[in-house]
Amino acid sequence: MSKHHSLLQSFGAVMVLDGESRRIQAVSRNLNKLLGLADTELRAISPATVLGKRLSQRLRQELHGRQRLASPLAFRRLHDTTRLQVHAYRTHRHVVVEIEPLSPLGKRRLLGTVNERLMRLAEATHQEELLDYLVTAVQQLTGHDRVSVCHFDSDWHGLIVAEAQGGHLPALLGQRFPASDFPITLRRTYERHPIRLIHDASAHAEPPLPCTPEGESVDLRHCFLRAPAPERQRYLQRLGVRGAMSLAMQGDTGLWGLLFCHSAAPHPVSPPVRDAVRTLVQMATQRLLLLRARQEARYLQRVQDSLVLSTNARVEPQSPVELLSAQAETWCSLFRAHGVALWLKGSVYADGHTPDAAVVAQFVKRLDKAHRHSGPWCTRGVASEPLTESLNMPDQCGILAVPLPMSVAQRGWLIFFRPEQVETLYWAMQPTSAPLPPVMVAPSAAWCEEVVGKSEAWQRVERLAVMDLGEDLTLAISAYEISTLNMHLERERKALAAANQRLEQLAHFDPLTQVWNRYRIEQAIDAELVAAKRYGAAFALLLFDVDHFKQINDTHGHSVGDDVLVSLARLVETSLRGCDHLGRWGGEEFVVLATHSDMDAAVGLAERLRSLVATLHVSGLDQPITVSIGVAIWQPGDSCKTLMARADAAMYRAKRSGRNRVELAEERVT
Numbered sequence: 131m132s133k134h135h136s137l138l139q140s141f142g143a144v145m146v147l148d149g150e151s152r153r154i155q156a157v158s159r160n161l162n163k164l165l166g167l168a169d170t171e172l173r174a175i176s177p178a179t180v181l182g183k184r185l186s187q188r189l190r191q192e193l194h195g196r197q198r199l200a201s202p203l204a205f206r207r208l209h210d211t212t213r214l215q216v217h218a219y220r221t222h223r224h225v226v227v228e229i230e231p232l233s234p235l236g237k238r239r240l241l242g243t244v245n246e247r248l249m250r251l252a253e254a255t256h257q258e259e260l261l262d263y264l265v266t267a268v269q270q271l272t273g274h275d276r277v278s279v280c281h282f283d284s285d286w287h288g289l290i291v292a293e294a295q296g297g298h299l300p301a302l303l304g305q306r307f308p309a310s311d312f313p314i315t316l317r318r319t320y321e322r323h324p325i326r327l328i329h330d331a332s333a334h335a336e337p338p339l340p341c342t343p344e345g346e347s348v349d350l351r352h353c354f355l356r357a358p359a360p361e362r363q364r365y366l367q368r369l370g371v372r373g374a375m376s377l378a379m380q381g382d383t384g385l386w387g388l389l390f391c392h393s394a395a396p397h398p399v400s401p402p403v404r405d406a407v408r409t410l411v412q413m414a415t416q417r418l419l420l421l422r423a424r425q426e427a428r429y430l431q432r433v434q435d436s437l438v439l440s441t442n443a444r445v446e447p448q449s450p451v452e453l454l455s456a457q458a459e460t461w462c463s464l465f466r467a468h469g470v471a472l473w474l475k476g477s478v479y480a481d482g483h484t485p486d487a488a489v490v491a492q493f494v495k496r497l498d499k500a501h502r503h504s505g506p507w508c509t510r511g512v513a514s515e516p517l518t519e520s521l522n523m524p525d526q527c528g529i530l531a532v533p534l535p536m537s538v539a540q541r542g543w544l545i546f547f548r549p550e551q552v553e554t555l556y557w558a559m560q561p562t563s564a565p566l567p568p569v570m571v572a573p574s575a576a577w578c579e580e581v582v583g584k585s586e587a588w589q590r591v592e593r594l595a596v597m598d599l600g601e602d603l604t605l606a607i608s609a610y611e612i613s614t615l616n617m618h619l620e621r622e623r624k625a626l627a628a629a630n631q632r633l634e635q636l637a638h639f640d641p642l643t644q645v646w647n648r649y650r651i652e653q654a655i656d657a658e659l660v661a662a663k664r665y666g667a668a669f670a671l672l673l674f675d676v677d678h679f680k681q682i683n684d685t686h687g688h689s690v691g692d693d694v695l696v697s698l699a700r701l702v703e704t705s706l707r708g709c710d711h712l713g714r715w716g717g718e719e720f721v722v723l724a725t726h727s728d729m730d731a732a733v734g735l736a737e738r739l740r741s742l743v744a745t746l747h748v749s750g751l752d753q754p755i756t757v758s759i760g761v762a763i764w765q766p767g768d769s770c771k772t773l774m775a776r777a778d779a780a781m782y783r784a785k786r787s788g789r790n791r792v793e794l795a796e797e798r799v800t
């Protein structure tokens with residue numbers, strides 16, 4: 131335990147009791163003065179002599195099983211007008227009682243003033259207004275020479291953001307205190323004891339006097355009256371400060387800042403004023419957090435408003451290139467960036483000031499390895515960051531990159547770039563490590579430093595917002611990929627349908643005449659045979675053959691022969707009923723399947739067709755075209771083969787009987 135942990139400031143007095151709070155084991159030297167006791171009396175006192183019987187009993191009760199008094203107790207000693215305030219807490223072995231005089235300040239008046247200040251604080255709508263009002267109000271209450279608010283940045287450097295000046299100390303507004311001024315142990319202390327009062331930094335600190343022979347050193351680390359550590363004393367001296375009070379401004383994620391009250395001369399602050407300042411600071415901090423939360427919410431809303439992508443994308447999906455060219459400007463202004471790149475499946479899409487595509491790809495490769503989790507990655511010093519220092523990014527200083535979880539195996543990246551922002555920082559006091567310039571400057575003189583090679587810092591809210599944007603973009607790109615995939619599928623489906631149709635055509639139609647081929651007409655005949663067998667519905671087959679076709683071919687050429695076949699098929703097909711079918715049986719032979727037809731109807735149809743064909747005129751052919759037709763009527767027990775054989779025989783009979791005729795097939799002998 132370092133020595134100063136058992137030294138005390140003298141603006142109050144301390145009594146160290148045993149663990150039972152029954153016996154005094156040590157007191158501070160000034161206790162007798164505070165209580166108006168003779169030095170000789172000190173050795174013989176008990177808690178009851180100091181506090182009175184009732185209060186010492188109450189103290190024992192309240193500390194029973196508790197670490198500290200819930201709130202201070204006030205008392206007045208017999209025959210004495212001074213009111214005193216008592217605080218007490220337990221250490222490992224002792225109970226430490228701190229006693230301070232209460233100034234006869236009009237408590238009512240103080241309350242009224244504090245209330246009025248609180249109301250004003252609660253009405254502030256901007257951080258600057260709020261803090262300016264806070265420092266002014268605190269200075270009026272405590273009378274310190276200078277009251278400042280110091281805000282910590284993410285590196286724990288403190289910037290003085292508001293200040294009220296009484297004139298005796300130099301201004302610190304806009305200056306910074308290095309993080310080394312606020313070591314972690316000091317910051318932790320503020321979590322436990324949000325207020326620190328140093329009445330006189332130069333005052334001689336004293337150890338408590340042991341009152342019993344076994345009196346041992348007491349740990350006064352948590353004592354409000356503890357003396358400042360020697361290094362803190364020196365620090366304040368360098369600042370020209372003797373009286374100091376500081377209060378923690380506790381944010382939701384840690385210490386937001388500190389409120390400092392400094393005076394060039396020793397400066398006491400009575401307990402009620404301290405309480406009032408503490409209330410004001412707490413209220414201001416709450417208000418501050420609320421204002422910041424509102425500001426962040428407004429910013430996030432703006433980012434949300436720009437996230438129409440996913441909704442739009444569902445209606446009209448855009449490609450990554452389209453997305454980027456439509457949104458890059460908005461995104462860059464939201465994230466205060468001068469360039470943005472989108473890395474997807476090995477391709478880089480970029481807008482604004484970005485490094486070369488090859489450099490982006492290299493960066494992504496490293497990032498993918500080094501940064502496995504789903505949150506964003508950022509730096510404000512590309513050249514000094516191990517991941518990026520060897521990459522050629524001359525125009526970039528800051529990078530904010532968010533992964534896009536496109537698939538389990540592969541991530542895309544959305545990357546924002548910020549330029550360098552040369553910043554002049556004003557530091558409070560010369561650094562102790564730096565040698566002093568030959569001409570002595572006041573040790574408290576500020577010095578300024580130009581910070582190069584850094585971009586503006588990426589704010590917490592920006593890192594949150596970029597995750598929203600990343601998610602939205604992932605959705606938009608996935609929607610686009612799905613729609614492109616669907617488009618391909620649709621195209622393939624159509625191509626397949628067309629191929630199927632072609633296949634069907636080839637399989638079922640005669641390529642020359644476009645009427646059914648033999649295979650298809652046979653299928654139709656078989657189907658008709660099944661129906662006829664089941665329902666007894668008669669049907670007929672008409673087999674016809676062009677007369678002297680060889681001679682047409684030989685005389686006029688094959689192509690005229692083809693024309694004859696095509697014209698004939700067209701003519702016959704168009705003159706048939708919808709329920710009858712025409713098929714090419716082979717060569718110049720055709721078959722008509724006449725459904726629901728008995729002998730009369732079939733012969734009638736054959737005759738009609740025969741005379742119709744005789745009227746056919748084909749260009750390049752001056753002779754009439756005639757056909758010989760054999761008609762076979764379905765009989766129970768018929769197959770396609772037997773029916774066709776009968777029709778064929780009838781047709782040959784027609785040929786033999788002089789052509790251009792219809793012959794009815796003989797009935798099958800059963």
Ligand SMILES: Nc1nc2c(ncn2[C@@H]2O[C@H](COP(=O)(O)OP(=O)(O)OP(=O)(O)O)[C@@H](O)[C@H]2O)c(=O)[nH]1
Nearest residue numbers: 675676677678679680681683688689691692717718
């Ligand atoms: N142009 C053309 N000719 C074909 C086609 N298919 C078969 N032929 C010809 O049709 C002719 C049929 O002749 P034949 O079987 O002797 O009969 P025909 O000359 O019509 O005599 P009859 O039937 O007895 O009146 C042959 O010369 C075949 O080459 C075809 O698709 N186009």
